[in-house]
Amino acid sequence: MATRRGRLLQQQWLGLQVLRLPLGGVGAAPGSDRFRRGPGARGAAFRTPGKQPALGEGPWGRPCPHCPAWLDSMPAEILLKILSYLDAATLLCMGCVNRRFYHLANDKYNWRADSVQKTAESVSLLSVEDREAGYWKKEYVMKRMTSLKAALAQVLKPVNLYTGLPEKTKEALRMSGISWVIILREKSGKEHVLEHVDLFINDSSVTIAWYGKAWPCLAALSTLDLCGVLPVFADWPKPPAKNGPRWCSLVAKYSLSDMTDSAVLGCDRFVRLFRLDPGLLVGLWKREEELAFVMASLHVSHLVERSTLGSATAPYQLPAHGALADDGPERGLRGYQLHVDLHSGGAFCLCSTFCNLVTDTGGVDSGYVQLVAVHPQNSAEHLPLIGDVGLCWRTEVVDGCVQSCSIMDVTLLDEYGKPFWCFSSPVCMRASPSPRDGPRCAGQASRIDYEDAAGAVRMELVRIEATEEYFIVSLVLRLSLARINRWFGTRY
Numbered sequence: 155m156a157t158r159r160g161r162l163l164q165q166q167w168l169g170l171q172v173l174r175l176p177l178g179g180v181g182a183a184p185g186s187d188r189f190r191r192g193p194g195a196r197g198a199a200f201r202t203p204g205k206q207p208a209l210g211e212g213p214w215g216r217p218c219p220h221c222p223a224w225l226d227s228m229p230a231e232i233l234l235k236i237l238s239y240l241d242a243a244t245l246l247c248m249g250c251v252n253r254r255f256y257h258l259a260n261d262k263y264n265w266r267a268d269s270v271q272k273t274a275e276s277v278s279l280l281s282v283e284d285r286e287a288g289y290w291k292k293e294y295v296m297k298r299m300t301s302l303k304a305a306l307a308q309v310l311k312p313v314n315l316y317t318g319l320p321e322k323t324k325e326a327l328r329m330s331g332i333s334w335v336i337i338l339r340e341k342s343g344k345e346h347v348l349e350h351v352d353l354f355i356n357d358s359s360v361t362i363a364w365y366g367k368a369w370p371c372l373a374a375l376s377t378l379d380l381c382g383v384l385p386v387f388a389d390w391p392k393p394p395a396k397n398g399p400r401w402c403s404l405v406a407k408y409s410l411s412d413m414t415d416s417a418v419l420g421c422d423r424f425v426r427l428f429r430l431d432p433g434l435l436v437g438l439w440k441r442e443e444e445l446a447f448v449m450a451s452l453h454v455s456h457l458v459e460r461s462t463l464g465s466a467t468a469p470y471q472l473p474a475h476g477a478l479a480d481d482g483p484e485r486g487l488r489g490y491q492l493h494v495d496l497h498s499g500g501a502f503c504l505c506s507t508f509c510n511l512v513t514d515t516g517g518v519d520s521g522y523v524q525l526v527a528v529h530p531q532n533s534a535e536h537l538p539l540i541g542d543v544g545l546c547w548r549t550e551v552v553d554g555c556v557q558s559c560s561i562m563d564v565t566l567l568d569e570y571g572k573p574f575w576c577f578s579s580p581v582c583m584r585a586s587p588s589p590r591d592g593p594r595c596a597g598q599a600s601r602i603d604y605e606d607a608a609g610a611v612r613m614e615l616v617r618i619e620a621t622e623e624y625f626i627v628s629l630v631l632r633l634s635l636a637r638i639n640r641w642f643g644t645r646y
Contacts, residue, residue: 351365359454367550378434380404405460597618
């Protein structure tokens with residue numbers, strides 16, 4: 155009996171040493187050496203003052219195989235009791251520690267606690283028993299996300315009559331704490347997650363940049379995912395905390411094998427720029443052919459929905475647009491309003507709006523109709539670009555500017571003021587023959603082209619050498635006739 159009592163006291167003593175409790179017990183004063191007895195007494199006398207044994211080590215600084223020092227080594231019953239006192243945010247964080255804590259934090263009784271019931275309906279003990287592990291956690295997270303999205307919808311409800319876009323996009327992004335990450339996936343399956351470094355927001359688009367020194371090898375990479383992340387526990391209207399559980403929504407997926415010579419947008423002394431649609435710009439060092447930076451340009455139309463309502467594997471799909479109740483003979487062919495921006499790094503070289511644009515089905519070409527905003531023959535419509543055209547980039551070691559490249563934002567509204575076609579994308583100004591039916595000016599002629607499934611944009615420019623200015627002498631949009639028919643319920 156004495157031997158058993160001695161072993162019991164020894165285990166109690168070792169546990170107190172590991173947990174760093176005062177030697178006199180829980181109520182003893184710090185530093186008290188009252189009743190100091192045991193295997194560690196002599197060793198403690200020769201230790202440096204203030205130095206404590208590391209967690210999981212014995213009194214002589216060696217690992218102690220007999221004492222359960224780590225929290226992970228506690229019995230599941232005790233850990234479940236401890237977790238029952240935690241709030242929902244802490245439970246989600248605990249679930250990210252390891253596999254064991256993931257299953258413990260998913261326990262259905264933890265998510266039936268008072269902290270969870272504040273936002274979920276009351277449930278009976280029988281209903282908890284009927285659900286599988288993790289069900290109430292999912293229910294709680296979905297309720298939190300639903301409330302956050304409802305609050306965002308209220309902020310985004312006012313619409314700017316001039317642009318047709320939400321007026322308080324910047325406020326919604328700031329209050330919700332939405333940010334964007336890129337996930338670089340290697341061919342072996344390994345993932346690298348990078349948080350954005352720079353962010354620029356204007357009235358029609360958001361430009362996001364990632365750069366650093368720890369890029370993975372480009373040859374080992376296969377895909378790049380652009381995702382929006384939203385804090386699950388945002389305390390409106392206070393800014394959300396930087397750390398904590400986040401909801402991930404896939405915005406776009408890119409294949410890095412598409413970075414061929416046809417995707418080259420421009421270059422300077424240090425980098426080459428590649429454009430991957432939609433709206434992604436990848437900069438490679440010329441010498442090493444490795445990643446220098448990544449830049450994404452996102453149009454603000456439905457940006458919050460795309461960044462929050464998708465999942466980690468599937469992007470958000472916009473709801474189908476119902477046909478408008480208008481049986482006019484020219485519906486879908488008149489009353490368009492176009493807003494075009496050319497910018498880079500916060501500097502705008504073009505910001506123009508064109509109203510009451512019309513088209514017709516007489517000149518259908520390969521399933522597209524033309525919408526002319528600037529006529530080549532009408533010199534009164536020709537517009538100058540302000541300043542030089544160039545796309546600025548930055549890394550931790552050097553920065554630069556690629557001439558003749560820029561970010562183009564296009565917002566096309568229908569006759570009811572609804573966004574019909576919106577995009578934001580890097581573009582390049584390339585040399586071209588002089589416009590056939592345009593003004594004859596002594597200077598270099600250039601052209602900017604963009605095309606996607608909804609339509610195409612062609613902007614023709616002429617450089618006036620005397621003033622060193624670029625003038626837009628032609629701006630034509632080609633709209634998909636199939637998209638017009640789906641949008642307006644017509645059969646052109």
